[in-house]
Amino acid sequence: MTQDIAVDLGWVPSACTLPTAEQPLRVAEFDALFADAVRGVTRPERARLRLDLAFGPGNAARAAELMARENGCCSFFSFALTVADGGLTLEVAVPDEHIDVLDALQSRAVSAAAR
Template identity: 80%
Template sequence: MTQSIAPDRGWVPSACTLPTAEQPLRLAEFDALFADAVRAVARPEQTRLRLELVLGPEHAARAAELTARENGCCSFFTFTLTVAGGHLTLEVAVPAEQAGVLDALQARAATAAA
């Protein structure tokens, strides 16, 4: 089953439990994080996205807080934030049926980071 994504809501899947009025604000938070912190975007697998972030405690804290809140309304996401070897990486994984959501998230990250 493929998850539909409403065009006016960006990458927000219909399974999201975040109130509709709050969704544009959450999108803006992700876009701001992407614009401020994303250095590289990679898609090692159809169901996994890797974002290399600018190394710094403020970016790590911001990414951790935002992804924790996102997981509260879209529990299908698995977020892994890693600091190792002088790099800060955010990996996002989804089940195969949510790959379309990851496609849209990747496009937003790449656009905002450019």
């Protein structure tokens, strides 16, 4: 069985070095993580996004693996995954010139988590 992946790649920054053919798959991975694990989205600062994830080793491992791969092609991202007090938090920061990418990531997280 094949699955069609229809995603808007207009927000993928030109600085991204991930091959174009792989970009829809990566976006789909983000969407799946957001849909499965995001429990809250806040923006403590203009250039920083905080995602509260469902606590569990599977979600922590999945987020860490995705963030490591994402940082390999979009090195401007700064990720911090924190496990504390029975909670799991992913913080994403970007330099000011990539605020639009963070805005889009926030939008996707909110939309996916609402489903």
